[in-house]
Amino acid sequence: MRKISLTVLAGVLLNMISLAQSPTAFDTFEGELNTISTSVPFLLIAPDSRAGAMGDVGAATSPDHNSIHWNASKLAFIEDDRGVSMSYTPWLQDLVPEISLSYLSGFKRLNSKSTIAGSMRYFSLGEIQFTDAQGQFISNFNPNEFTIDGAYSMKLSQNFSTGLAMRYIFSNLTGGIQVPDAGGATKPGTSFAVDLSSYFQSDKFDIDDKEAYFAAGFNLSNIGNKISYTDGGEEHFLPTNARLGANLFMELDEYNTLSFAFDINKLLVPTPPIYDSLATVPGPENIISGQDPNVGVLQGMFQSFSDAPGGLQEELNELMYSVGAEYWYLKQFAFRGGYFHEHVTKGARKYFTVGVGLKMNVFSLDMAFLLPATRGVRSPLANTLRFTLLFDMAALYATDKE
DSSP states (O other), X not given: XXXXXXXXXXXXXXXXXXXXXXXXXXXXXXXXXXXXXXXXXXXXXXXXXXXXXXXXOOSSXXXXXXXXXXXXXXGGGOXXXXXXXXXXXXXXXXXXXXXXXXXXXXXXXXXXXXXXXXXXEEEEOOOEEEEOTTXXXXXXXXXXXXXXXXXXXXXXXXSEEEEEEEEEEEEESSTTOEEGGGTEEBOOEEEEEEEEEEEEEOOOEEETTEEEEEEEEEEEEEEEOOBOSBTTOXXXXXXXEEEEEEEXXXXXXXXXXXXXXXXXXXXXXXXXXXXXXXXXXXXXXXXXXXXXXXXXXHHHHHHTTTOOTXXXXXXXXXXXXXXXXXXXXXXXXXXXXXXXXXXXXXXXOEEEEEEEEEEXXXXXXXXXXXXXXXXXXXXXXXXXXEEEEEEEHHHHHHHHHO
């Protein structure tokens, strides 16, 4: 169990919440840390082991049970009739052993052109003991966040599909505890968001006499109203994200297949500007570089492409890259690897990923492991493990009938 005082809690809330809109950086210089903060960042954590083993790629990889998270439009091309997947990820275990992400997803084909899907995500921060500024016990609480998603995907042609996902978001970080410095009584934050996606899968063609196809995907996720954790307090951006990816799949022979995938991500949230160091309180009139981050959701999305204080170079630094590969033997044994890169001034997440998969008639088991690529710095993501269990419900039903 961890202890946290009201003073610390107020600081956490004020920083986690208000940095997304009211950063307090003064006269920073090009190349210094200037991260983009949002509420509910757990929405961006890879929930499943397959993508987690491939450097967090997913916009254009072949459709699977967890496509609702990465690109719902892929589900229109899924071959199975229906399926369910369960995933579990102990998160930041080197720092706090109680944090975890649980994920449940499923899909059902309606016909040859359309598919529906749903998912639930639960993020637990473990038990925390709240104390006042004098260290006196107040209460114990388990901060938690969850989402409930629904999605529909439809083929518009033989090679192209679109998808729509809707999401309810609930974030309870304080249990309603009174935090004077954060505006008094706190409350759970709630929001609704949508994902808009598209997916292209080419006809099969030959590469050195090997059958192959190319795929591309785009997902605009977490477009929704801001979240507030206090009555009448500030509202804070969701982690609206644009993901663009490509995938090349090849059948090496009747026993072996290989695919390579690449994703680019960008948060569509305003970048913190640079304020005049002589100003006592940061405000729009004191911005010396960048743009005012206190704007609406849609304006913030468009503004995010041109508001970085460092100009075009900093905008390019905000791009995150993922590459991954997947090898299958006999369509039963999978070996995966990947790499994720985020610029040092935007969070410095750099890590390799590896994983394996085993597919049986009715169920499949995937595992993934994360290896930090940073040298000399202890990463809180070190030794992250993911586990996913997938069920082919159509095969299970057929087995039961036999």
